[in-house]
Amino acid sequence: MNRLTSQLVDAVKHQSVDSRMARSLERRRLRAYIMLLLFDGVLFNVSFMLAANIWDTHWTHYRAMIAAQAMLPVFFTIALYNGTYGMRALSDWVFASRQSVLAVVISAGLINFLGFYTKTNEEFSRGVVTIGLLLTMVLLVASRRLMAMVIEKRWGGRVSNRLVIDDGGSSFAFAGADHIRAADYNLDPASHDPFMLDRLGKLLRNQDQVVVSCPRERRQDWAFLLKSAGVYAEIVSEPAHQLGAVGVHRYDDLERTTLVVSTGPLGLRSRILKRGFDVVVAGGALVALSPVLLITALLIKLEDNGPVFFIQRRLGRGNEFFDMFKFRSMREDKLDHDGNRSAGREDDRVTRVGAFIRRTSIDELPQIINVLKGDMSIVGPRPHALGSRANNKFFWEVDRSYWQRHCLKPGLTGLAQVRGHRGATEHEKDLTDRLQSDLEYIAGWSLMRDIEIVLRTARVLTHKNAF
Known part of the structure; x- marks a missing residue:
């Protein structure tokens, strides 16, 4: 009787597994890739035909x-390597547009380079090529947006199968994925039951990504089964998340695997670009603003005959100290080198000249010297005094992630400042708003963003919270 019951249970499980088997989406993706390839070839030719008609009033001018025809094979070669025809390109039209435009730019550059050395540039009409390239890029972006709309309408936006298996671990809300409970299908990773393995195999069939959430003691068994299944799979790890792991590194000679928890925010190329930008802008600013710097120094000296500069120890990159330069804006006998008290409105410590230069941010200009010295950048998280507090708590007591903002050099200006987060930190939110902007800036750094922040800074040099 027990054997009959077991067989009936297995039969029910088998039927339910059959109903949950995923349909392969590879053919769907392949059709989309082929359609994009053909469409891009047509767009290239149509764009240059339109360009010929605009420039030479001849639809099919041979040049x-x-x-x-010269650029198209190069474009396809680059596009196939840079992900223009990849899975992500089907689900993210902005990424697809960026990669396809990049492929056009690189292919145009390579063809022009080749034409220069083979002296065949005269075969091309500069006007036609320029207009043709611009039209091609516009139409490629439009085609990616159109493809995204078609995929959303016909396929519900689904281009990959993703499965989450809950085996008693922490919840894992994976958008767009199917979720099942291991207990519902009697899945035991420690079991060697062929029928259980068959059920699992059917559930994993045609899955492009599988995520398993289970207790720590079952992770090794699940890892073994998933490797045996030959699917791309991941196992949720709370300790790895708490450590902020960003990858895994294997040391085969040591028979050990480590979690990568930090890679540094910028690579060598990015650091070179950022430092070059700092030197050029700071050097130019020092020359252009020298009259302002000299006049300000003279006015400070004339007011009370005290020192022109206020030098304060601040935390810089890697949480190391550096001496930051500012124009002195407070009375010499009331200087606060530790920053225990934030400046406020009607502050009795601020001089008349100091009030003006603080209100107009002129007091910060000597930090151009810090930039040229390499202590600071033009753009980055603003450095804080050691004694700075919010709601009578040190900044790192408000939010421990405060220390993470120091993985980049501090800046003369930053994303937080152009968003209006300036002045005294009376409440904890005054700090957390700045911290959120700083961490966002670090995570998404680009040279163009630095340029944008510098341009936006001109609009917030005077601010209601600058006192």
């Missing part, structure tokens, strides 16, 4: 078509 236009030569340029199109």
Whole structure:
């Protein structure tokens, strides 16, 4: 009787597993890739035909078509390597647009480079090529947006199968994924029951990504089963999340695996670009603003005959100390080198000249010297005094992630400042708002963003919270 019951249970499980088997989406993706390839080839030719008609009033001018046919194979080669026709390109039209435009730019550069050395540039019409490239890029972006709309309408936006298996671990809300409970299908990773393995195999069939959430003691068994299944799989790890792991490194000679918890915010190329930007802007600013610097120094000296500069120890990159320069804006006998008290409105410590230069941010200009010295950058998280507090708590007591903002050099200006987060930190939110902007800036650094922040800074040099 027990054996009959067991067989009935297995039969029910088998039927339910069959109903949950995923349909392969590979053919769907392949059709989309082929359609994009053909469409892009047509767009290239149509764009250059339009360019020929605009420039030479001739739809099929041979110089236009030569340029199109020369670039098209190079474009396809680059596009196939940079992810233009990849899974992410089907689910993220912005990424797809960026990669396709990048492929056009690189292919145009390579063809022009080749034409220069083979002295065949004269075969191309500069006007036709320029217009053709611009039209091609516009139409490629439009086609990616159109493809995203078609995928959303016909396929519900689904281009991959993702499965989350809950085996008693922490909840894992994976958008767009199917979720099942291991107990509902009698899945035991420690079991060697062929029928259980068959059920699991059916559930994993055609899955592009599988995530298992289970207790720590079952992770090794699940890892073994998932490797045996031959699918891309991940196992949720709370300790790895708490450590902020960003990858895994294997040391085969030591028979050990480590969690990568930090890679540094910027690579060598990015650091070179950022430092070059700092030196050029700071050097130019020092020359251009020298009259302002000299006049300000003279006015400070004339007011009370005290020192022109206020030098304060601040925390810089890697949480190391550095001496930051500012124009002195407070009375010499009331200087606060530790920053225990934030400046406020009607502050009795601020001089008349100091009130003006603080209100107009002129007091910060000597930090150009810090930038040239390499202590600071033009753009970055603003450095704080050691004694700074919010709601009578040190900044790191309010939010422990405060220390993470020091993985980049501090800046003369930053994302927090152009968003209006300036002045005294009377409440904890005054700090957390700045911290959120700083961490966002670090995570998404780019040279263009630095340029944008510098331009936006001109609009917030005077601010209601600057006192």
